[in-house]
Amino acid sequence: MITLQDAAVVSWPMGKKKPKTQQLTSMSGVGALSGAFWGMLFGLIFLVPIFGMVVGAAFGALAGSFADVGISDDFIKSVRSKVTEGTSALFLLTSDAVQDKVQEALKSIEFELIASNLSKEEEDKLREMFVEEEEEAEVAPAA
Numbered sequence: 001m002i003t004l005q006d007a008a009v010v011s012w013p014m015g016k017k018k019p020k021t022q023q024l025t026s027m028s029g030v031g032a033l034s035g036a037f038w039g040m041l042f043g044l045i046f047l048v049p050i051f052g053m054v055v056g057a058a059f060g061a062l063a064g065s066f067a068d069v070g071i072s073d074d075f076i077k078s079v080r081s082k083v084t085e086g087t088s089a090l091f092l093l094t095s096d097a098v099q100d101k102v103q104e105a106l107k108s109i110e111f112e113l114i115a116s117n118l119s120k121e122e123e124d125k126l127r128e129m130f131v132e133e134e135e136e137a138e139v140a141p142a143a
Contacts, residue, residue, distance in 0.1 A: 002102065006093040008038045010046075014086045019046055037130045038091070041066070045080050069129065070122035078114050 012019035021042045023035050044066065067073060083089045099115060118126065 002092075002094045002097040004092060004094055008042075008091045009088065010042065010083055010091065011088040012083060012085050016085065019083065034130045037126070041071070041091075045076055045083070065129065068122075069126040070118035071116050071126075075114065075116045082112060082114065 007024040009022050009024065010019045019042075021038065023038045066076070079089070099113060103113060
C-alpha cells in the first residue's frame with residue numbers, strides 16, 4: 001500500500017501550552033530525514049503561534065524554504081488549526097502512497113488525512129536541504 005520512509009508523532013495533552021513531539025527513531029536509515037527537519041517543521045507549525053512576532057520573521061523565511069520543497073503555507077495552517085490541545089497526529093513521509101487506499105484501510109479509525117504531495121524534484125530538494133544541515137552540524141566544532 002505505502003512505503004514508509006520516516007515518521008513522527010505529535011501529542012498535545014489537555015492543559016498543556018504546547019504539544020510533545022517525537023521522531024520515530026527506528027525509522028532511521030534510507031529515506032529517513034534528520035531530526036532537524038521534524039524540529040523545524042513542528043517549530044513552524046506550533047511555536048510561531050505561541051511566540052508570535054518575536055520569532056515570526058525568522059520562521060517566515062523558513063516557511064518560504066518549506067514552500068520551495070512542496071510543504072505549503074496552506075498545509076502548515078491546516079495542521080496548526082487541527083492539531084490542538086487534546087489531539088494527536090501521526091506525520092508520515094511515504095512513497096507510493098495512494099490516499100484513497102490508505103483511507104479505506106483505516107476507515108474504522110476516526111481520523112482526518114492532511115496531505116502534501118511532493119514532486120520528485122521537491123523531495124530531492126528537501127533531502128538536500130537537511131542532508132547539508134546534518135553534515136554541517138557534524139563538522140561544527142564544539143563551543
